[in-house]
Amino acid sequence: MTTVSAAPPADARDAASTSAAAARRSDVRSRWLLAAPALALIFVGAVGPLAIVLVYSFLAPGDYSGVVWTLSGDAWFNVFLERDIFDDTVGPSWAHLSIFWRSVSLSLATTVLALLIGFPIAYFVATREPRWRSVWLFAITIPFWTNLLIRTFAIMELVRNEGVINTILMATGLVSAPIQMLYTDFAVMLGMLYVYLPLMVLPIYASLERLDFRLVEAAYDLYAGRLQVLRWVILPLTKPGIVAGSILVFIPSLGAYVTPRVLGGGKNLMLGNLIELQFSQGRNWPLGAALAMTLMAIVTVALLVYLRVAAGTRSSAHG
């Protein structure tokens, strides 16, 4: 076949290559043009506000609110450290650090519990007949139709001292006095778990639904018991869904505002509440901005670590 076509003359080749380069240039230009609306939106909606927050965090607070345009590192200093009002010594800001710790640990616990509860739910739905799957998925997404505040108050109704859980426990005689659950970390976590569980279930369902269950049969055939099939076949193959679901639960949990506010009362603050406080009663916008940037840094670091770990287990399995 190739013997028939001779190489084209050199100048023809050059002409062809220059016109190809021109075509490539105009191709690149049209791509940028096509992407321009999206890029503009990203700039206006994400990069711009972030830049404002970053700049504000290096300014001084105004007397009543807002900022004074003088460069200051006080906000960042106050995020992590505090000056003792009596002897002027500098020490770590335990109040802030405990709120960071509570935010991270509650978000982690919420994510792990959501995974432990969400995976079996997703598995159950994915193994139903196709026409039932949509019914179940519909049922799972119903809570999204209700206002977040109302859903949170519903949880409050469950856990408060005169609430459903305590009433039942008292009626059955299991406890003599109501268990204090409202305004504890437990209540905050329960609320976040309830609110974010569908965000765990849906991506895991999506990856389970794509899973070829003939692979499960193949594993059974190759002497794998139920747990081994789960460990060595189902979990590795649904990892993208597990990673996505964990991220979707962890990030909003870390910045949760309404749930800790309602269920945690005044004392169990999370980062979201602390930030809100600086912009309202605290009248310290730069500190709020610095805290918001810190939250973002925590999320970014957590994501990088998580993705590194998730990718690492894949490449090391079975060399």
Place this chain on the structure above:
Amino acid sequence: MTEDRDARGLDIRRVGKVFAQAGKADFRALDDVSLSIRSNEFFTLLGPSGCGKTTLLRMIAGFEHPSEGQILLGGQDIGTLPPFARPVNTVFQNYALFPHLTVAGNIAFGLEMLRVPRAEIDETVGRMLRLVRMEAMRSRRPSEISGGQQQRVALARALAPHPKILLLDEPLSALDLKLRKEMQIELKRLQSETGITFVFVTHDQEEALTMSDRIAVMSEGKVLQVGSPHDIYDRPANRFVASFIGETNFLEGAVESVTPAGAAVRLAGGALIVAGAPSGGLPSGRTTVVIRPEHIDLVAAGGPATLTAKVEASVYFGTDTHHHLRLADGAPFVVRRQSRRQEGGEFPVGAEVGVVIPDLAAQVLGD
């Protein structure tokens, strides 16, 4: 089925399977199936789709449990054991290779689940890779190798734990013709090298004939005939087996007498032929004889012939020519003759020809 039972073989005793269907009558996939598969045998379950062959295979594997009857392996009833507790491995129709593992990881999977020591696993994986000639691909993922290579990995993965029985569920159906022919030879080689019993499911009669030691022909949940490829092809037990395997002519007639050499059959047209008798005893009265198209000869009209017919069409295949005839009583009849170079126009369309049926070319059907 009165064949000698092999103590180490697979014994399927009066197995039946009924599937309950929501809102419909129960579906009987298998009905009173009995088979004895010897160890080291290449045994094929052959039949059209829906005949129950895959259900039977899945039952041997443990994915389905029999509604009735027993499945004995080496004398032990395995019918109720889960798949992971049976020394039986499967090569799946779609291969079902684990996409997240390498070729070597796939082959090692069964041994890892059996908690075989690492050194032994590595040694076996190396041997399996050599056996299926995939050493160079050991670190690739299934998505990075061709269909034929995936097929070989699936084979190696199922052979690695050295099962007593290897089940193959139409493993060649996804391959193109040339690759399929190569894999047929490869499978035969693997079977003789490993000495493992192969139970092979296919709907391809040619595949069954070329590869099997013995074949069970199935239809509608029943086993119709078990025998060597020669038995099945030359001495089909009934009309279904005869028509499912190869091209066949059917002629009506009546058995006149039986000699040790065969049965004398008076055909409907008046001619007398000597045909093979079925092993299960001769039916009395009207009977059907089958004749393979390649066992018949044609002569010019007026020659010494058993039947006369008219040529309706001739199809040239290179190696041979198929002559489609119409008999005097209107029945269609096919004759296949090997092509000869000097030939041409000997039996033109529309010509009257004589059909010669040699002694024992035909077989009397059992039913």
